Amino acid sequence: MGWQRACRLEELPVAMTRPVTVADEPLLLCRLDEQEIYAIEDCCSHDDAPLAGGTLDGRQIVCPRHGARFDVTSGAVLKMPAPVAIAVFPVRLTDDGWIEVEVAP
Amino acid sequence: MAESAVLSVASKPTVSTEMVTALSRTLGEHPGALAWRLRALARYDALTLPNRTEQRWRYTDPLALLPSAEALLRKLTSAASGSGNETAQQAAAEWKRLRDDEPAVLLMPGDGPRLNAAAEAAGVAIAPLWQTDADEELIGRAVPAAAGLFAALNGAAWNAGMTVRIPAGVELDQPLRIVLPAAAVSLPRLLIEVGPQAIATVIEEHCGGAAESRVVSVTELLIRPGARLHHVLVQRWQDGVHGHMTVRGRIERDAHFSSATAAFGGRVSKLDLGGILAGAGAHSELRGVVLGDRRQHFDHHTLHHHLSGNTRSDIDFKVAMAGRSRSTYTGLIRIEPDAPQSEAYQENRNLLLSAGSRADSIPELEILTDEVSCSHGATVAPIDPEQLFYLGSRGLGTDEAIQLIVRGFIASVMDRLPETVQTTVAELVSARLVRVTGGI
Amino acid sequence: MKSDQIDNLNAEYQQKYGFADPEDYVHKAPKGVNHEVVEMISRYKQEPDWMREFRHQAFDVFERKPMPRWGNNELLDSIDFDDIHYYIRPTDRQATDWEDVPDNIKQTFEKLGIPEAEQKFLAGVTAQYESEVVYHSIREDIEQLGVIFTDMDSGLREHPEIVRKYWGTVIPPDDNKFAALNSAVWSGGSFIYVPPHTKVEIPLQAYFRINAENMGQFERTLIICDEGSEVHYIEGCTAPVYSTNSLHSAVVELIALEGAHIRYTTIQNWSNNIFNLVTKRAHAHRDAVIEWVDGNIGSKLTMKYPAVYLLGERAHGEVLSIAYAGSGQHQDAGAKMIHAAPNTTSRIVSKSISKGEGRTSYRGLVKITKGSTGCKTNVECDALLIGSRSRSDTFPTMEIAEKDVRVEHEARVSKLADEQLFYLQSRGIDPDQARLMIVNGFIEPFVRELPMEYAVELNRLIELEMEGSVG
Structure with a gap:
């Protein structure tokens, strides 16, 4: 699949998240800083429902339903009730202002 | 910690009174139809999107199954202006596929359904839905518009509807075949009445479509006292189709409903299939085979609702998933307090063929009286390596062996298919198995 | 069932468990819950700041969280959180000698047979009356092994480093509304730590008693079994029959480190006016074993699904449960097994009896995460119905994201043959x-x-x- 456009940079303000679907993969884009953007699987490993709508607390995303926490930079689970890590995807910014995500086939 | 908003807000497509009124008029419906549609529309407007914390919607995003507001508007206005002909070619091709001697019904917008001479002679009557007031008493009996968001949407805005009546006592030798090609947006509605003591087989075949196609179908089956209906649902959509299908059989006294589902196609496919056992002696059997691969997502729900005592139901649902496909099966058996002496059984077996595949199984029982016998079983497992080893020792290659094992796994459902579809379905199975074993 | 038979049954319960003692408390908080009540409880217990903050944060979560919308909505909605006493301190000091327990409480537990049981076959006993543990003892030989068995409040005071390390790690307050409420107003419960490679051969026991009307009991139990250790903990619970309802909402966290084995047995016999809404969950690390043995006989509504997170390779979890529901009772019980590591195994055996107009529900989850290869799990549910208005539900969920596993589930519902x-x-x-x-x-x-x-x-x-x- 390679690099795919996810959304425009200006569509994702700093400290915000945005759910996108890239190559059939539901992802959550998390913008920590001006240039620091991560793409994680939009799916809490506890109940398999979206993380979208959860809060960003520094580098952590907090699941909106049961408070599980993941490190958005690595996918590592930091707080129960999520039992395992979630997937993270490589992100890059293009010169013309697109956020792109690399999704494996 | 700042609350981060979800930036994209998605909602169900809007349907207006004007759209529905124009649609009903263009289709030449009886005035009763419009009133019914508008009541369904009021339901639709009042319903919110199913919440993903609800058990039935935990695994499938309802938005993935709904057409966009623009696409729906485009479709409904084009149907209303009588120019909806986009599936004509597809339909013509399907029509050719059917054998000439087969009693067949073809449903599509812009072309009338046809019936062959034998079926006509037997007294089978087909007509566009609700062109006479006779349909008034039948519609909504098995799938009321209040049944849920998708039933309400279809109830308000079906753009192709057909009534099939099989008269009392008639025994049809050959199946009726209804082919439903998917357009960009399809909202087909079937109403089939099998008269008392009649015997029939009806094949409902969902096919065609393209990447952005959305289908929301409803099929109501009224099985009158002593009648026997064999209903076969074949879902062989093209890749990328998203669709929600509702099928309900209402089974009256001493009637028999036997349903077989074979699902292969589409990207996201949800089927809500059920039998309502409404009279003493009613008997319902649901069988299903689902073969998925790549990134397909199947969500099958079955319901057996025992409203009356002395009723029997049985479910056998077989699921084999390959690639990164995913299946969810939920099945509810509910026995009401006034339905003693009921028996209900349910089995869901899942075969996972690849490391990326996934299966969820949720068989549910709600038993409200004690004179019953109920059980359910579910399993999830890979292909038994010992079986593979054994077949290997008999000289079979791995691919061949896997194909053989999968065929054995689904045999209990395949055996129940009427001859007419057996070939079609067997071809679909073979094609899928070749792809699957190639991809393991 | 005829009304005289019901009377008869009630009379029997009344005699054995249903008596109520006159209230003679040191402290009884007014009804209702808010940050002030939370603060009061924490101050009363002279807790460290982190616990006080934990409570307040949890209270915010409780207020924010919606009621569960499954189970029994009608009964859940009938809970009036403002009509409950959240904290009652029955006595000023905890006794370690049976003779020092205040007479009325002592008589209660004597009627329930606690001292007798202690003498016969227990390694330690905790008895909780309302919000506080009133009696506690542990056999000297067990204590000498380095086993810590105490009430939760003392545990927090005496072993802050262990408590803080594990507290809320298995069940965070956000988990559900009742876990959040418990986290805010908890009091009492047991704290157990078993040092590495130590086997506690005879069971430790806790006994929970609600006496006051409109009482909320929110005990909190934390059991940590270090590497290669073993412990069996038993709890029992009763309450008098009142016309108004009381709430019991415990949080129980178990941690079995590598190779450890915890068995947790509950015989729940609350009177039929108690809402029993309990969160019980365990972490099983590598080669560890967790067993929940769970009997639910009493209460008006029980919602309880003991869970095991199988976090380390070859960990094993079991839930063995029975539920009995007579008229006016709903036992919504079950089990959850989360297989989050390879070669983990689990078994659930659930038996339920619904009689008269009683209702039992089995609600279960078996989840196997991607990569957890070689897992095996087996679930069996058996329901027995006695009476044409009895009801049984079975709601199992299996979520399987890994191919090389074996998952089996079977359920049967039948009439008494x-x-x-x-x-x-x-x-x-x-x-x-x-x-x-x-x-x-x-x-x-x-x-x-x-x-x-x-x-x-x-x-x-x-x-x-x-x-x-x-x-």
């Missing part, structure tokens, strides 16, 4: 006796897992409940 009854009657056994024999046979796989004294007690309870079962 006429053939068996007929056979027993033909042998000259009267119908009531015959029914009891069949029910006893049905729950036997559960009963045989209990210590003998408990098995006898459970059989007696079932006998009591089955009395006059024609109906």
Whole structure:
């Protein structure tokens, strides 16, 4: 699949998240800083429902339903009730202002 | 910690009174139809999107199954202006596929359904839905518009509807075949009445479509006292189709409903299939085979609702998933307090063929009286390596062996298919198995 | 069931468990819960700041969280959180000598047979009355092994480093509304730490008693079993019968480190005016074993799904449960097994009996995460219905994201078999006796897992409940 456009940079303000679907993969884009953007699987490993709508607390995303926490930079689970890590995807910014995500086939 | 908003807000497509009124008029419906549609529309407007914390919607995003507001508007206005002909070619091709001697019904917008001479002679009557007031008493009996968001949407805005009546006592030798090609947006509605003591087989075949196609179908089956209906649902959509299908059989006294589902196609496919056992002696059997691969997502729900005592139901649902496909099966058996002496059984077996595949199984029982016998079983497992080893020792290659094992796994459902579809379905199975074993 | 039979049953319960003591408390918080009540409880207990903050944060979560919308909405919605006493301190000090327990409380527990049980077969006992543990003892030889067994409040005071390390890690307050409420207003419960490679051969026990009307009991139990250790913990609970409802909402966290083995047995016999909404969850690390043995006989509504997170390779989890629901009762119980590591195994055996207009529900989850290869799990649910208005539900969920696993689930629902009854009657056994024999046979796989004294007690309870079962 390679690099795919996810959304425009200006569509994702700093400290915000945005759910996108890239190559059939539901992802959550998390913008920590001006240039620091991560793409994680939009799916809490506890109940398999979206993380979208959860809060960003520094580098952590907090699941909106049961408070599980993941490190958005690595996918590592930091707080129960999520039992395992979630997937993270490589992100890059293009010169013309697109956020792109690399999704494996 | 700042609350981060979800930036994209998605909602169900809007349907207006004007759209529905124009649609009903263009289709030449009886005035009763419009009133019914508008009541369904009021339901639709009042319903919110199913919440993903609800058990039935935990695994499938309802938005993935709904057409966009623009696409729906485009479709409904084009149907209303009588120019909806986009599936004509597809339909013509399907029509050719059917054998000439087969009693067949073809449903599509812009072309009338046809019936062959034998079926006509037997007294089978087909007509566009609700062109006479006779349909008034039948519609909504098995799938009321209040049944849920998708039933309400279809109830308000079906753009192709057909009534099939099989008269009392008639025994049809050959199946009726209804082919439903998917357009960009399809909202087909079937109403089939099998008269008392009649015997029939009806094949409902969902096919065609393209990447952005959305289908929301409803099929109501009224099985009158002593009648026997064999209903076969074949879902062989093209890749990328998203669709929600509702099928309900209402089974009256001493009637028999036997349903077989074979699902292969589409990207996201949800089927809500059920039998309502409404009279003493009613008997319902649901069988299903689902073969998925790549990134397909199947969500099958079955319901057996025992409203009356002395009723029997049985479910056998077989699921084999390959690639990164995913299946969810939920099945509810509910026995009401006034339905003693009921028996209900349910089995869901899942075969996972690849490391990326996934299966969820949720068989549910709600038993409200004690004179019953109920059980359910579910399993999830890979292909038994010992079986593979054994077949290997008999000289079979791995691919061949896997194909053989999968065929054995689904045999209990395949055996129940009427001859007419057996070939079609067997071809679909073979094609899928070749792809699957190639991809393991 | 005829009304005189119901009266009869109530009379029996009344006599054995249903008596109420006159209230003579050191401190009784006014009804209702808010940050002030939370603060009051924490101050009263002179807790460290982190715990006080934990409570306040949890209270915010409680206020924010919606009620669960499954189970029994009607009953859940009938809970009036403003009509409950969240904290009652029955006595000023905790006794370690039975003779020092205040007379009325002592008599209560004596009626319930606690001191007797302690002498006979227990390594330690905790008795909680309302919000606080009033009596606590541990056998000296067990203590000398380095085993810590104390009430949760003392645990927090005396072993802050262990408590803080594990507290809320298994069940965070955000998990559900009742876990959040417990986290905000918890009091009492047990704290157990078993050092590495130590086997506690005889069970430790806790006994929970609600006496006051409109009382909320929110005990908190934390058990940590270090590497290669073993412990068996038993809890029992009762309350008097009042016309108004009380709430019991515990949080129980178990942690079995590598190779450890925890068995947790509950015989829940609350009176039929208690809402029993409990969160129980365990972490099983590599090669560890967790067993929940869970008997639910009493309460108005129980919602309880003991869970095991199988976090380390080859960990094993079991839930063995029975539920009995007579008229006016709903036992919504089940089990959850989360397989988050390879080669983990689990088994769930659930048996339920619904009688009269009683309702039992099995609600379960088996989840296997991607990559957890070689897992095996087996679930069996058996439901017995006695009476045309009885109800049984089975709601199992299996979420399997890994191919190389074996998942099996089976459930059966049936009426108490006429053939068996007929056979027993033909042998000259009267119908009531015959029914009891069949029910006893049905729950036997559960009963045989209990210590003998408990098995006898459970059989007696079932006998009591089955009395006059024609109906």
